[in-house]
Amino acid sequence: MTSEVLARALNTNPVVVRRLMGGLREHGYVHSEKGHGGGWTLSCQLDQVTLRDIYEALDAPRLFAIGNRSEETECLVEEAVNHAMSSVLTDVKAQFLARFGQITLAALHADFHQKLAERFSGGLT
Amino acid sequence: MTSEVLARALNTNPVVVRRLMGGLREHGYVHSEKGHGGGWTLSCQLDQVTLRDIYEALDAPRLFAIGNRSEETECLVEEAVNHAMSSVLTDVKAQFLARFGQITLAALHADFHQKLAERFSGGLT
DNA sequence: CACTCTAGCAACACATGAAGTTACATGAGA
DNA sequence: TCTCATGTAACTTCATGTGTTGCTAGAGTG
Secondary structure: OOHHHHHHHOOOOHHHHHHHHHHHHHOOOEEEEOOOOOEEEEOOOHHHOEHHHHHHHOOOOOOEOOOOOOOOOOOHHHHHHHHHHHHHHHHHHHHHHHHHOOOEHHHHHHHHHHHHHHHOOOOOO | OOHHHHHHHOOOOHHHHHHHHHHHHHOOOEEEEOOOOOEEEEOOOHHHOEHHHHHHHOOOOOOEOOOOOOOOOOOHHHHHHHHHHHHHHHHHHHHHHHHHOOOEHHHHHHHHHHHHHHHOOOOOO
16 A cells, blocks of 8 residues: 555645654564555554554654643742652553553454444444 | 742743633632732632642643544544544543642642752752 | 722734655666 | 655644733722
C-alpha cells in the first residue's frame, strides 16, 4: 500500500504518512520499498504489537496538555506545586502506558471485524 | 493582594491573573474587591480545597495532548481505535482527578513551609 | 467633586507546536 | 531512460494558549 493511498484513507498527506510510518519502520513493525510497485507492508504479528509499542515507536509524543511551567525554579511555592503535580502525572502516565500495553493490534482488528459484521446484519442507522 | 503584585510573583500579566482568579472567585475560593485598597483575598479553608477543585474551577482545561481526530466517523477502523483510546483516556483521567482530589492546598502549604525551613537550616546549595 | 487605584472584560497580538505542503534527492522496476 | 515510489529538509498553515492594550465601572481619598 502506498503512502498516497494511505493518505487518502486517513484524510491527510502522503508526507505526513511517511513521517509517521518512519517510526514504525525503525521498530520493524512495517517495511517499506521504494520504486515501482513499492509501498508499505506489514511486518509484524498483530497480536505481538500493542498500542503502547506504537506510541513509543512514534517517539512517545507529549501525553499531557498540562505540566510544570519550568522544572527549575527558585520559588518554593512553585516547587511544592511542581512536586505534587509531577508525582501525579508520572503515576498517571505509567497507568496510561500499562493500559495501552494491554491493547494489541489484533484486538483492534477483531473489534473492527465485529463492527463490520454488525453493519451488514442490520445494526445500521 | 492585587493582580499587579500576583502577576509579578508569577512572572506574568495582571490580566492573566484576573482571568485565572475569576474562575476561583466563581467557586468562592477567593474574593475580590475593586477600588482603592482592593485586590484578592482568600476565602476558603486550605484543608477543604484540593487541586482537583482548583482544576475544575479553572474550567477543567484539556488534560491530554493526544486524543481522537474526530468523534464521529464513518471509518470502522478509526472507530475501533477511538473506542479503545477513549476508554483508556477516560479511566486515566478519572485516576488523575482522584489523585488531585487528595491533595489539599493545606498539604502544599505545609510542604512549602518545610522547604522554607530547610532553606534556613543549611539545606541550601 | 475630581482623582487615583483597583477589578472586569473584550478585542487584539504574539508564541508555540502540530499538521500540512512543496521541492528535490534517491532507489527500484518497466 | 522513464515512471513510480520512499526519504527528507524546509517552509507554510492552523489551532491554541498566553500576553497585551484599551476601556468600563466601582471604591476609597483629598
